[in-house]
Each structure stands twice: as C-alpha cells, then as structure tokens.
Amino acid sequence: xxxxxxxxxxxxxxxxxxxxxxxxxxxxxxxxxxxxxxxxxxxxxxxxxxxxxxxxxxxxxxxxxxxxxxxxxxxxxxxxxxxxxxxxxxxxxxxxxxxxxxxxxxxxxxxxxxxxxxxxxxxxxxxxxxxxxxxxxxxxxxxxxxxxxxxxxxxxxxxxxxxxxxxxxxxxxxxxxxxxxxxxxxxxxxxxxxxxxxxxxxxxxxxxxxxxxxxxxxxxxxxxxxxxxxxxxxxxxxxxxxxxxxxxxxxxxxxxxxxxxxxxxxxxxx
Amino acid sequence: xxxxxxxxxxxxxxxxxxxxxxxxxxxxxxxxxxxxxxxxxxxxxxxxxxxxxxxxxxxxxxxxxxxxxxxx
Numbered sequence: 001x002x003x004x005x006x007x008x009x010x011x012x013x014x015x016x017x018x019x020x021x022x023x024x025x026x027x028x029x030x031x032x033x034x035x036x037x038x039x040x041x042x043x044x045x046x047x048x049x050x051x052x053x054x055x056x057x058x059x060x061x062x063x064x065x066x067x068x069x070x071x072x073x074x075x076x077x078x079x080x081x082x083x084x085x086x087x088x089x090x091x092x093x094x095x096x097x098x099x100x101x102x103x104x105x106x107x108x109x110x111x112x113x114x115x116x117x118x119x120x121x122x123x124x125x126x127x128x129x130x131x132x133x134x135x136x137x138x139x140x141x142x143x144x145x146x147x148x149x150x151x152x153x154x155x156x157x158x159x160x161x162x163x164x165x166x167x168x169x170x171x172x173x174x175x176x177x178x179x180x181x182x183x184x185x186x187x188x189x190x191x192x193x194x195x196x197x198x199x200x201x202x203x204x205x206x207x208x209x210x211x212x213x214x215x216x217x218x219x220x221x222x223x224x225x226x227x228x229x230x231x232x233x234x235x236x237x238x239x240x241x242x243x244x245x246x247x248x249x250x251x252x253x254x255x256x257x258x259x260x261x262x263x264x265x266x267x268x269x270x
Numbered sequence: 271x272x273x274x275x276x277x278x279x280x281x282x283x284x285x286x287x288x289x290x291x292x293x294x295x296x297x298x299x300x301x302x303x304x305x306x307x308x309x310x311x312x313x314x315x316x317x318x319x320x321x322x323x324x325x326x327x328x329x330x331x332x333x334x335x336x337x338x339x340x341x342x
Contacts, residue, residue, distance in 0.1 A: 032342025042340065057341025060282040060334065061308055063301060070307060071338045087341050101336050104309045104316045172342070199342075221342030 011242045015249065018216055020194050021110065021142035021163030023081065025052045028211065029241045030083065030196065032221025036230065039074040045224050046075070048234035053081040055112055055219070057088070058098045077107055083144065085112040090125070092132040099136050111136060112166070112198075112219075114146040122172040126153045130160060137161030146198050149183040151190060158193045165191055166198035166219060169210055173222045175202025177209065184213045204233075204240035211244025212252075277329040288327065295322040298335075308335050 017024040031051040036042035046054060056071050075082075084102030086095040092115060099111040113133055117125030124147050136143050137160055144164040145157045154165045167187055170176035177200060178184060188195045194216040201207050201220045210218050218241055227233035275290040288297065294317060298305050310317045311334040317325060327333070 033340035034342045036340065039340075055342055056338040058309075058336050059339045059341075061303065061337050063282060063284075063335070069339050071340050072307060082338065084338065085341055100316055101309050101311060101334075102338075104318075105338065106319070219342075 011246060014246055018194065020053075020144065020196075023110075025081070025217075027052050027238075027241075028217040028245055029207075029237060030055065030198075030217060030219040031224060031234075032219070033071055033075065034221050035225040037225075041230055042225070043074055045230040045234040046080070048231045048238065049224065050238040051080075053083050055083045055085050055221070057085055058102050081110075082107045083110050083112050086114050086132075087112075088116070089114065090116050090128075092128040092135070095128070095132040096135055099132075099141060100139075103141065108142075109140060110142045110144065110163075112144050112146060113162075124148055124168075126150065129153075130156055133157055133160040133162050144196065149180050149187065151183065151186050154187045154191055154195075158191050162193060164194045164196050164216075166196045168199040169197050169206065169218075170200030172199040173226075174200055175206075175223060175226075176200055177202055177206035178213065181209070181213050184210070184215060188214050188216075201237075204236040207237050207240040208244035208247070211241055212248050214248050217241075277327070279327055279330065280332045282333070282335055290327075290329070292327050293323055294325045294327060297327050297333075298322065301335075303335065308337050310335060 012026055017026055018028050027050045029049055029051045030053045031046055031049050032055045033042055062069060086098040089095040089098055095113060095115045102111055115125045115128040115132055116122050126148055129145055129147060133143050133145050142163040144166055145162045146166045147153050147157060149167040157165045167184060169178040196217040196219055197210045197215050198219040201223050207218055224230050224234050276287045277290045279286055279288055294310055295305055305322050313332050
C-alpha cells in the first residue's frame with residue numbers, strides 16, 4: 001500500500017501540552033514506580049508508557065541492603081520528573097513530614113499528597129488532606145492532591161492552592177476503572193486547576209474512558225506493574241490515553257438507540 | 271593512648287552504638303551512604319545537606335535516613 005495521501009499530523013500536534021504548576025508535559029500519563037517484579041522491567045515499562053512524570057515514595061533506607069531499592073539508581077532524575085508521594089500516611093502531620101523530607105531531596109517542589117483514611121479501601125481522609133494541602137501550599141509546595149471523586153472536596157483543594165486535583169477512578173490497586181464518570185466530569189467542569197484521575201484504572205479501556213471524560217491526565221501504577229506483561233501494557237496505556245484524549249477533543253457523535261445507515265439510501269437499484 | 275568512646279543513637283528505628291565525635295557526613299560514609307542520595311532527619315528536624323559536615327551526632331540522637339523508593 002502506498003502512503004496515505006494528505007496529512008501526517010501527529011497526535012502531539014493535535015493537543016496542547018499539559019501544564020501542571022508551570023511545568024509542561026507532553027504525555028498525559030503519569031506512572032508509579034512501585035510493585036514491579038524487578039527494576040529492569042520497571043524501567044522498560046516506564047519508557048514504554050511515554051510518561052514524563054513518575055511517582056516515587058519516601059521510605060527509610062534499609063541499612064542492611066541499600067543498593068537495589070534506591071529508585072534513583074535505576075531512574076535518572078534527568079530523564080524523568082520525579083513526583084514524590086506521601087503514600088502510607090494516615091495523618092496530615094505525617095503527610096507534611098514526608099513531603100518536607102521529599103523536598104529536601106532537592107529535585108522539585110512538587111508533592112503527590114495522599115492521606116489515607118481507611119486501610120481496607122485506602123480511601124482518602126479528605127479533611128486531613130485539606131489540612132495538609134493548605135499547610136504545604138503555604139510552604140511553597142506544588143501540591144497534587146489525591147482525593148475522592150467528590151466535587152466539594154475538589155473545589156476546596158483548589159482553593160487551598162493545589163496545582164492539580166486528583167480524584168480517584170476507583171480504589172487504589174482495585175483495577176475497577178471509572179466507577180463514577182459523572183462525578184469526574186463534574187469535577188473537571190468546575191475546576192480551573194488540572195484534574196488528573198489517580199488510581200483505579202485496570203486496563204487500556206479504563207484509561208481511554210477516563211480521558212474521554214475530558215480530564216487532563218491519568219495516573220496509574222498497579223495496572224502496569226501487575227499486568228502479566230508490564231511493558232506491553234504500558235504501550236497499550238500510552239495509546240489508550242492518547243486515544244481517549246483525542247476522542248474527547250474531537251467530540252463524539254451523539255449516541256442513539258436506533259440505527260442510522262452510513263451509506264446513501266438513495267440510488268439503490270430496482 | 272586513645273580509647274574509642276561510643277555513644278548510643280537511634281537510627282531508622284534501631285538502637286546503634288557508634289563512635290562519638292562523628293559528623294553526619296562521616297556517619298553516612300561509615301554506612302556507605304552517598305550524602306547526595308539520602309535525606310537526614312535529626313531529632314525530627316530535616317538537615318540541610320550543606321550542614322552534614324558541621325553537625326555532629328550526639329548521644330541519644332534520633333536519626334532518620336530516608337530516600338526515594340518505588341511507589342505509586
């Protein structure tokens with residue numbers, strides 16, 4: 001087949017960069033670095049995903065064996081924008097402490113604020129999240145806050161000075177996809193800050209549906225790390241995020257419950 | 271005659287006996303940790319990296335040494 005006539009416009013040219021707190025990203029996919037079978041697969045998967053921003057956690061150095069677990073031995077901060085999280089924190093005080101430690105590492109002012117309120121569901125403690133968000137934003141942090149798919153909390157987080165609000169699609173690590181697209185759309189429609197859907201995406205169609213809601217980006221970890229083939233899944237997610245984003249920008253046709261022929265009804269033979 | 275004086279400190283949740291008079295920088299080196307790869311919290315206060323050579327580890331200090339690991 002000869003090359004198709006006409007445009008060779010790329011997906012990037014059909015979109016604008018994602019601006020989070022004054023930093024521009026081409027990829028709308030943000031990925032975590034946890035739970036991979038090994039670091040080699042992690043690096044290959046992240047490269048395949050096309051993500052520019054990657055999340056990392058702050059933990060004690062294991063003084064018995066330090067070399068393998070330090071993420072910076074495997075992912076260069078020159079190649080990726082590091083987004084430190086406060087995962088595992090159950091109080092505003094702990095989250096603030098972890099955020100300050102992360103900033104002291106010296107890479108950037110960004111933090112993925114996460115204050116968990118319940119062990120079984122890992123749902124956020126939104127009150128504590130708000131308290132921590134306010135404190136951190138006042139200290140000059142660029143806070144990207146993980147939250148519930150609740151409009152009021154999202155608005156409050158924006159008011160608190162968050163540079164991005166990150167409602168969940170469904171619980172962390174659940175792979176259930178977007179359980180409440182209405183809420184996600186409403187949050188996106190009402191906030192000026194970027195809305196990144198964080199947590200719950202299980203497979204490529206989930207990522208695509210998420211982006212079709214019009215949100216600015218999607219953050220995932222387990223969907224890649226726990227796939228049988230993380231590198232393949234990362235490729236799939238990269239395409240799914242772009243597909244969903246462009247479908248949103250393109251504006252879908254109205255859905256209807258009756259068929260409408262695509263070919264002319266006139267000009268049929270007798 | 272020189273005798274090594276040891277002090278007790280708590281590092282990442284575990285008690286340790288270490289040689290007295292060490293700076294944070296020297297202490298990190300004794301643990302084979304690159305000062306640029308860790309963040310040090312000394313008695314709940316985060317230490318600026320450029321003070322590692324000045325601050326000395328004291329008897330009874332609580333030290334947290336943290337770094338970035340994989341996470342979502």
